[in-house]
Amino acid sequence: MESTNWPPEHSAALRELRVRGMSYGMIAATINARFNTAYTRSAALSRGQRMGLGCFDRPEPSLPALPDRPESPIPALRPSIDRTREVRPDARIEVLRWPKFFFGKTDLPELRCAGVSPRHLSLVELGPRDCRYPYGGDGENEPITFCGHRRRPGSSYCAPHFRLSRNPELSAKPVLSAGWLQAVGAD
Template identity: 60%
Template sequence: MEMMNWLPEHSAALQDLRARGLSYSEIADTINATFNTAYTRNAALSRAQRMGLVGLERLEPSLPGHLDPPKPSLPELPRIGRLREGRAELTPDLLRGPKIFTETVEMPQLRCAAVVPRHLSLLDLKPGDCRYPYGGDSDGETMTFCGHPCRSGSSYCTPHFHLSRDPEATARPVLSAAWLQAIGAG
């Protein structure tokens, strides 16, 4: 992809043509014909985004399949001081990002197991030791494991077994009586 720098007169023409309601492909074609450049529709659109012009509405809807050759020059219209009345100016509040990322969010109370882990490495774990992991959340942080004796039929000790289960989900039967009757097992 070839990088093209927009000259100030090209940017001014883009702003003027966008204010007149031209599409970005028409803008690129007009600027190319006027200044002997090779801007694409996407280049015009990207430059308009950087200039803050993208939110402007077109004066007329575009017609699908309408591909007239570009007109070399448009009649001069008086320059408009502002692009459109009521256009919001970019303020630091708008540039910071959505509020959801800037506000403090109250975290829910997390459940925790009533056990002090032994923090064994994977190599130190023996058969029958709890494999509930601790750490390893960030790059380079070592992961350790609980290491207490496992509950029978589980890889976790009893406190970690209960911590890893949803109390409401385990209260519901996995297969209902209606399901068992439907498959002929009930």
């Protein structure tokens, strides 16, 4: 990070160039060329602001303004004042504006459970071959324990918890298609 204390000759050059009406980007480039420094536009702007030179008044643009467009020979189409426009409310806005309340009974899906009696091991007590299916931790300060039964090969869970955590229909499908494997040359 560069020091915020500029040498007096750099500050004098900044003041002189700013009085001439140069932009801070041009001032930084001029000072860098004159004193072999590496000030950025932002550094020159900040220093000018600290010196009270002003930073928000920009010089007039060097390009003249574009001339006004000639009027089109075709008259602009204006909507008729006599006819009214049909306004239809957007259905999406209505949904967002007026939430619907359902007071009927909703059937909850049947929860699946694994027919396993967990050993409730802590994380420290778990061995490398123990099931890591978590239990607890729902309430405040409730400890989280783990199943602890022997895990299924290739999984972090025992067989019942593995079946519980997977959708059986999706688990049967191969993850990578034969076409994809062939495309990457892994067949």
